[in-house]
Amino acid sequence: MIITVAVPTPLFRCFDYLPPDKINPEYLVEGSRVLVPFGPRKLVGIITKIQNTPSAHEGKIKNALALLDPSPTFPSVLMQLLNWASSYYCHPIGDCFATALPGALRTTSAKQGALVKSIELSKWYRSPKQFEGRANATKQIEILDYLESNPEGVWLDTLKAMRYSNSQLKNLEGAGYIYKEVYDPLSAEKEQQSKAPIQSKTLNTEQKLAVETILNADATINATLLQGVTGSGKTEVYIECVKKQLEQGKQALILIPEINLSPQTLLRFQSQLSTPIGVIHSGMSHKEKYTSWFLAKEGIARVIIGTRSAIFTPFKELGIIIVDEEHDPSYKQIDNFKYSARDLSVKRGQIEQCKVVLGSATPSLESLYNVKLGRYQLALMQERAGAGQTPEMFLIDIRSRPLENGCSRPLKQRIGEELAQGNQVIIFQNRRGFSPTLMCNSCGWLAQCPHCDARLTVHSRPPQLHCHHCNHKEIIPRACHECNHTSLTPLGAGTERLEFGLQAQFPSASVVRVDRDSIKNQKQMTELVEQINKGEPCLLIGTQMLAKGHDFHNVTLVAIIDADASFFSADYRAIERSAQQLLQVSGRTGRGNKHGTVLIQTRQPEHPIFEPILRSDYTSIAQQELEERQYCELPPFSKMLTIRAESAKAEANLEELSSIKNLVLASYSNEAAIQISGPIEANIARKSGIYRSYLHLFISDMKARSQLVHSLRCYLDSRKSHKTKLYIDADPLDYV
Known part of the structure; x- marks a missing residue:
């Protein structure tokens, strides 16, 4: 018997091994993890094929070292999905499987049996005992109030998403104020039954x-665009x-674009579903992610909410x-295995014959085009629900x-008027820091990063110049590096500068800055959202981390500081x-009983985008863009x-x-099938001391694309020198 194994290497092929010693061959199945020797290393691989016929080279083939799991790690549907993804995204198959594995299963010592024993599936309840603790024990009181308002019990995952710790729960349990029911993950049958x-x-x-529309979709429809x-x-x-x-x-x-949206999404689903719900995202520990992964695999967690990597659950x-x-561009992985979780969702729906829903107020042009082709069906909702009203928008x-x-x-x-009426205001500026750069008023010198072809951003907390590309930091100079003049001016306004100016303008107001410098983790974001929702x-x-998907009912004004930034x-x-x-940010106001207003600062008020924007008419913009894309x-x-x-x-x-361009030109006689742009240097040609250049290929038919991907894989595998690193990005998000 020969087993073919995908191992995490940069090569586009799998490798043959003999079965591990003293292993019954019946236990070896496709999708199982095995430990194999690979040069001087021991790697965790996935069995992709089993051949019962002897090989002519069998005497030269090494034995796999161990079978790590008693059952397949990947079911056949995920094997199909990952094989397709490896081909479509032109990425080594072994690395695709490694990406799809939970972190806890990527190590050579990890065995599912040991991990399963550490899983606890529990539900917490409020006991009749009256609370006799301190009046200022706010977290304990919050937990008790929440459990009291949910007498049917609350799953541990939900409490963790609300940032309540195990120690807080154990203290309350020890005092007799709460209790839990623990379910064996492998026999939680009663919790799998549907409930009201x-x-x-x-x-x-x-x-x-x-x-x-979604539930009655025809089998020929790949997805529903909501x-x-x-x-x-x-x-x-x-x-x-x-x-x-x-x-x-x-x-x-359920896939969501940001980790910060997971607590509110979980709570909304948990409030209406009495069933175990798992969460998977990169902010969790390996054990926490594995727990949700395993419970979904066993059919115990009936719902999984996660970011893009959850597509491999x-x-x-x-x-x-x-x-x-x-x-949302967050669904596209930009490093290593550059997959799109949105597009893999559609492909997985085809493989598993399940329903797929793509939801957005501002759909991608790709999804709208698929509706036009009849691949997707469209479900429209044009009115705000409940008391919500479409905000008025002004330039x-x-x-x-x-x-x-x-x-x-x-x-x-206008900000002052809204604050005086007790309302909340959002100021949107998608640029962190104090100002985008530092300029000398004498000679025009601009502060440049020594490692990148990019300007340094001025920060005030702490005061420093900071490169947002390579993380280089240096103190703010007192004099110009070119002419030694001391007249240096920060140009433009980032979130720090807006915070500084508005706090001075409205000293009695609560001014909160929300960006990656002020919000370091999910816990801080959750606490902030709770504060805002009061x-x-x-x-x-x-x-944009403030603008994505949050539901704030007391926000009556949204101001967009620099609407022209990307025109x-x-x-x-x-x-x-x-x-x-623009429309997503505008949607943060007018969601409750209060009327909402959006003010957009611009130096290009005559730009054609604004007429439909002021009408909240995304469809017109999308249609115009599709016509221009088709022409080009x-x-x-x-x-x-x-x-x-x-x-x-x-x-x-x-x-x-x-060399690659010449290979492509020599391989295809039909020049109309493939258009080539480049090679060209990147807009920021040097990052962290490394130079970057691009070759863009536009292919008009899938047959030519398949041939091209095959040619590129052969080229990458045959390269002798790797001093120049090559990366392939299928359906990239950026052109420059």
Whole structure:
């Protein structure tokens, strides 16, 4: 017997081994983990094929060292998905499997049996005993109040998502205020049965129609695009669809774009579903992620909520995959295995024959094009749910207005009015730091990073110059590096500068900055969202992490500081992304009973994007962009492959990419099938001392694409020198 194993190496092939000694061959099945020798190393690999016929080279083949699991780690549907992904994304198969494995299973010593014994599936309840602790023990009181309001019990995952610790629960349990029921993960049958939902919300007409459209989708439809304006109640549609799948004994996978959205998403699902719900994202420990992974694989966790890597979670009977905010670029992995979790969701739905829902107020042009082709069906929700109202939107022309720390006078006046009425205000500036760069007023010198072709960002807390590309930091100079003049000025406004200026303008207001410098982890973000949801007046200044998916009911004003930032980018997706960002940020207001207003500062008020934006008409923008893409034969009317070269010398990159370009030109007689752009240097050619260049390939038909991918794999495997590193990105997010 010969077993073929995918090992985590940069090679595009698998390797043959003999079975481990003293292992019954019947236990060896495709999808199982094995420990194998690979040169001087021992690696964890996945069995991809078993041959019972003898090999002519059998005497030269090494034995695998051990079978690590008694049952397959990957079911056949995930094996199909990962094999397809390896081919489509032109990435080594062994590394694809390694990426899909939970971190706890990637080590040579990890065995599922030992890990299973450490899993606890528990539900917590409030006991009748009256609380006799300290009045200022706020966290303990919060836990008790929450459990009292949920007499049916609360799963441990939910309490952890609310940032309550094991020690807090154990202290309350020891005092007799709460108790738990522990279920054996391997025999939790009673918790797998469908139950009546804890809460039930009445859907409006649009929501009911969307649910019917999704559940009654024809088998030939790959996915349903749920296009609903911000605040239309897409989450309620998701929950209703999941309920229907649970009633049929099936499971559900919910993908979200950001870790910070996991607590609120979990709570909303948990409030209406009495079933074990698992969470998977990179902010969790290896053990925590493995627990959810294992419970889903065994069919115990009926719902999994996670970020992009959760697409590789095995399920016993998957019924539906939901991708929330499907347009969000976070679903695309940008390093190593560069997969799109959104696109893999659609492919997995085809393989497992389950329903797939892609939800967004501002869908990607790729999804809209698939609707046009009949591959997806469309479910529309054009009205806000409940008391929510579409906000009014206005432009502030700042061409002739002086700005003080990034804000115009009309904007500051309106902020003051909203705060005086006890409302909340969001100031959106997708640029952290104090200002984008430091300039000498005498000679025009700009502070540059010594390791990158990029300017240093001025930060005030702590005071320093900081490169956001390589993390280089240095003190702010007192004099110009070129002319030694001391007149240095920070140019432009980032979130720190806005915070500084608005705190000075409104000293009695609560001013909160929300960016990666001020919010370091999920716990801080969760606590901040809880504070905002109390409804007290505050002024929130933040980047896109504040704008994504949060539901703030007391926000009555959203101000967008620099709406023009990406209008003139060389990237062909610039207008699409600008429209998505403007409308997504605008959607944070007017979600409760109060009317919302959006003020947009711009130096280009006549730009054609603004007319439909002010009407909240994303469809018109998308249609115009699709027409222009079709004329230029850009995605989604073609498939794009980008090859990135990196080395210590820019010339070496261009030489390597030119060789690939010549290979492509020599391989295809039909020049119309493939268009080539480059090789060209990246906009920021040097990062961390390494030079980067690109070759962009646009392919008009899938047959030519398959041939091209095969040629590239052969080229990469045959390279003798690796001084220049090559990376292939299928369907890249960026063009520059």
